[in-house]
Amino acid sequence: MWIYEKKLEYPVKIKTPNPKMAKYIITQYGGPDGELAASLRYLSQRFSMPTNETKGILNDIGTEELAHLEMVGSMVYQLTKGVPADVLEKEGLGAYYTDHDHAVYPMSAAGNPFTAAYIQSKGDVIADLHEDLAAEQKARATYENLIRLANDPDVIDPLRFLREREVVHFQRFGEALRLVQEKFAEKKFYINTPMPRTW
Amino acid sequence: MNTHRENLLKEVMAADFTLIDLNLYLNTHPYDQRAIILFNNCAQRARMLRNEFERLYGPLIASNSTSRCPWQWINSPWPWEHQS
Numbered sequence: 255m256w257i258y259e260k261k262l263e264y265p266v267k268i269k270t271p272n273p274k275m276a277k278y279i280i281t282q283y284g285g286p287d288g289e290l291a292a293s294l295r296y297l298s299q300r301f302s303m304p305t306n307e308t309k310g311i312l313n314d315i316g317t318e319e320l321a322h323l324e325m326v327g328s329m330v331y332q333l334t335k336g337v338p339a340d341v342l343e344k345e346g347l348g349a350y351y352t353d354h355d356h357a358v359y360p361m362s363a364a365g366n367p368f369t370a371a372y373i374q375s376k377g378d379v380i381a382d383l384h385e386d387l388a389a390e391q392k393a394r395a396t397y398e399n400l401i402r403l404a405n406d407p408d409v410i411d412p413l414r415f416l417r418e419r420e421v422v423h424f425q426r427f428g429e430a431l432r433l434v435q436e437k438f439a440e441k442k443f444y445i446n447t448p449m450p451r452t453w
Numbered sequence: 454m455n456t457h458r459e460n461l462l463k464e465v466m467a468a469d470f471t472l473i474d475l476n477l478y479l480n481t482h483p484y485d486q487r488a489i490i491l492f493n494n495c496a497q498r499a500r501m502l503r504n505e506f507e508r509l510y511g512p513l514i515a516s517n518s519t520s521r522c523p524w525q526w527i528n529s530p531w532p533w534e535h536q537s
């Protein structure tokens with residue numbers, strides 16, 4: 255189960271609102287390579303993982319992604335806080351304001367609402383771990399794009415942290431994949447059953 | 454300009470982050486005894502800092518708290534808010 259700690263994983267203290275940046279950063283809240291997708295993917299895949307190492311890593315990285323979701327939501331909230339409707343409209347958030355006012359809503363930078371079609375939970379450990387490796391790279395690349403778009407150090411700082419965490423997660427998933435491959439190489443299996451199973 | 458509360462919370466966040474990172478490492482390196490010892494030591498320090506913060510500024514986890522009246526858990530600031 256989850257317990258909530260009343261603090262962010264890393265500080266988000268944005269002094270200057272910037273609706274234009276909010277429109278882009280929101281993609282890491284509800285977009286295809288964002289933190290909601292990551293947490294839901296990993297926390298769903300964990301059930302069918304075959305080893306303790308893989309259950310642990312999917313469980314705990316999935317949990318950390320929820321903390322990242324909170325950080326990104328905080329960034330969007332602070333970037334639009336107190337900004338009047340006409341300014342939001344001028345900065346490209348007119349449609350968003352119409353449906354959501356100053357709320358935080360899970361969607362991509364292009365305005366597509368979050369969908370589970372962004373994730374897969376295949377039940378095949380090799381497929382799932384490869385998807386997770388790709389997901390971390392996509393997230394890293396997206397944070398790099400956002401860092402290039404930003405110029406406020408209060409915004410860049412948490413984005414840099416989030417980018418670095420993606421690199422670390424990629425490393426961990428790589429280790430988990432290697433462990434699983436080593437484990438299944440111990441058993442002999444035939445050419446026409448290439449997918450290792452524990453049952 | 455940071456208040457004492459902000460500075461102490463930052464220390465708690467940093468100490469907890471070390472644990473999060475070590476936790477992930479240990480999940481794929483469960484036999485790394487040195488890392489386990491490091492984790493246990495860091496956990497002790499993190500607990501100490503958290504207790505100090507909660508003593509002065511109220512609960513970080515709702516079920517950790519012995520509350521005064523009115524119910525302290527809902528007090529500001531929430532993590533997505535900041536004084537600036």
